[in-house]
Amino acid sequence: MMNGFISPVKELFKGLFTVLKNGFKSTITLEYPEKKKNMNSKFRGKIIYNKNECIKCRLCQKVCPSIGTIKITDTDYSINYAKCIFCGNCVENCPVHALHLTSCYELASDKKENLIMKEDITGWK
Ligand code: SF4
Numbered sequence: 001m002m003n004g005f006i007s008p009v010k011e012l013f014k015g016l017f018t019v020l021k022n023g024f025k026s027t028i029t030l031e032y033p034e035k036k037k038n039m040n041s042k043f044r045g046k047i048i049y050n051k052n053e054c055i056k057c058r059l060c061q062k063v064c065p066s067i068g069t070i071k072i073t074d075t076d077y078s079i080n081y082a083k084c085i086f087c088g089n090c091v092e093n094c095p096v097h098a099l100h101l102t103s104c105y106e107l108a109s110d111k112k113e114n115l116i117m118k119e120d121i122t123g124w125k
């Protein structure tokens with residue numbers, strides 16, 4: 001009879017103790033998007049393509065392990081972030097550093113077409 005009363009009370013105090021123990025610790029989550037995390041310098045995020053640096057060797061396309069991510073047509077250079085695995089191969093192998101990784105991680109979208117970074121390269125030979 002007594003045991004049936006003590007057990008829930010014990011559990012209640014255990015719960016209260018846990019709340020008190022953690023209630024004074026500093027938070028480890030951020031109030032995103034108002035506050036944003038500073039990514040470290042090795043973070044691989046959105047890629048920047050500089051068409052003025054590019055020598056049109058297409059090496060980036062060849063070393064990309066995710067086939068179809070980088071598309072180069074007569075008019076466009078595009079990177080599809082829905083397919084990109086952010087390995088950094090394209091950036092590392094570009095002979096003229098026309099590609100750069102940034103710490104930008106805010107790429108989420110509800111439309112796949114919004115995940116395609118397209119640059120007009122009309123005039124490429
Ligand atoms: S590897 Fe660099 S220079 Fe070559 S096509 Fe790609 S971005 Fe341009």
Ligand code: SF4
Nearest residue numbers: 064084085087088090
């Ligand atoms: S980061 Fe990797 S997967 Fe993404 S485009 Fe470059 S080589 Fe392809």
